[in-house]
Amino acid sequence: MNDVIDADRLVGLVKDLIRLDSSNPPGGESEVARHLAGVMEDLGARVELISAGDGRDSVVATVAGKDPTRTLAVNGHIDVVPVTGQTWTRDPFTPEVRGDRLYGRGACDMKGGIGAAIEAIRALRDHDSLPSTNVAFHLVADEETGGIFGTQWLMDRGHLAADACLVPEPTGLHVGVAERGALFARITVHGRGGHGSVPDSGVSAVAGAARVVDALHLRDFGVEHPLLGRTTCNVGKISGGAAPNVIAESCVIEVDRRLLPGASRDSAVKELLDVVESLDPPVDIDAEAIVFVEASEIDRAHPVVEWIDQIARSVRTDSEIVGSMLGSDARFYRNALSIPTVLLGPGDIAQAHTADEWVSLTDLTDAAHIYLRAFQSFR
Ligand SMILES: [Zn+2]
Structure with a gap:
């Protein structure tokens, strides 16, 4: 036929x-x-x-x-x-x-x-x-x-x-x-405000976010799939601070992780948290999933x-x-x-x-x- x-x-x-x-x-x-x-x-x-x-x-x-x-x-x-x-x-x-x-x-x-x-x-x-x-x-x-x-x-x-x-x-x-699956996550970095003329009088959320970005962007989470390759991590968006002369109290970054079979929403968020929690000195953050696709x-x-x-x-x-x-x-x-x-x-x-x-x-x-x-x- x-x-x-x-x-x-x-x-x-x-x-x-x-x-x-x-x-x-x-x-x-x-x-x-x-x-x-x-x-x-x-x-x-x-x-x-x-x-x-x-x-x-x-x-x-x-x-x-x-x-x-x-x-x-x-x-x-x-x-x-x-x-x-x-x-x-x-x-x-x-x-x-x-x-x-x-x-x-x-x-x-x-x-x-x-x-x-x-x-x-x-x-x-x-x-x-x-x-x-x-x-x-x-x-x-x-x-x-x-x-x-x-x-x-x-x-x-x-x-x-x-x-x-x-x-x-x-x-x-x-x-x-x-x-592959995907997790889009929003990470809010918390700081302590103060006058920009005395930057060490507070804790800058912008400076904290810079360290979080450095730790996460292009991060290799150490798993690989024969057809899908390795997971990826892209920090695609950032916004924070109020003005040049104010120590930033808050800075938000948004992350796109591509995931392999077996990853759950919770495990994918936890892996992000684990990376940030390992930073020394510590950075104060909250993380939430915005989008998750298995x-x-x-x-x-x-x-x-x-x-x-x-x-x-x-x-x-x-x-x-x-x-x-x-x-x-x-x-x-x-x-x-x-x-x-x-x-x-x-x-x-x-x-x-x-x-x-x-x-x-x-x-x-x-x-x-x-x-x-x-x-x-x-x-
Ligand atoms: Zn289609």
Whole structure:
């Protein structure tokens, strides 16, 4: 059935999705959700449109398979990052094909991947063929700002049952098995004020913060992952003090730590506190987590990884098993639901979130071939 992928039909669907602006923030996924609900209904799927509030709609669409006791989920986010502040040379929401590239916001991340997965179902249907198991499309809002109104919303309401999950995020058709997490923390350094003409009469929070920055920025926390490398620590923001002639009473720094699987919010904050508490003389601080996103992974020896890796290499001989530096909704499936989950999708992550975002047409059709084989062979 290799010749059954209809590249024009696939590109047509992705173009339709690009035209429907679902920028997040602010987040307005209803139009895309309704469009996809219609597409999936036409394909005979059982479709539920689930609203997480004004304009925040997701779709769960289940295509019946030969073995209805097993389900392969496909999680694709239907929101895109805003184009605000980016210099595009074309209209981001008027898709355009040039050579092997389809341009438009979301072409790469990740309306292209969603379109390729749906094309694989269409190809099966053209031949009156069913997938080997049920295929449940979780087409979700709000991935770009954390998933509260998307994947997490569906998870908390019991919509995400599956035996394995495929996430068509852009991986260049490599198999993504691990991703880093992140902690953004705010550290407030406390001082004791006084007159700037007698600087040793108080304790300068600015001077304390300088020592904290020196201790944390580029800090190596001593752990390493074979696919994700080492953790990172960036001090990205600082503000403090009142005036040149006042000993600073307070200075605030904000830190971005990227984390490996196994790190919790508490352990990641505690590691920061441990570093600061080891300073001599001591610096008086408070630390709080502003944002925390769990890292996640699936064992690369897991049968689901072997299965999808073989299929990927049968279409693209250069496909490898990789880790990603960015997070995705895969973490909800892997961590909270213990559903074996892999990323595999068309497009290069370097194109995601950029001006003049594009996806390769070759990647799109190769992805559809991979998904077709996956839907035919999942057990
Ligand atoms: Zn994405």
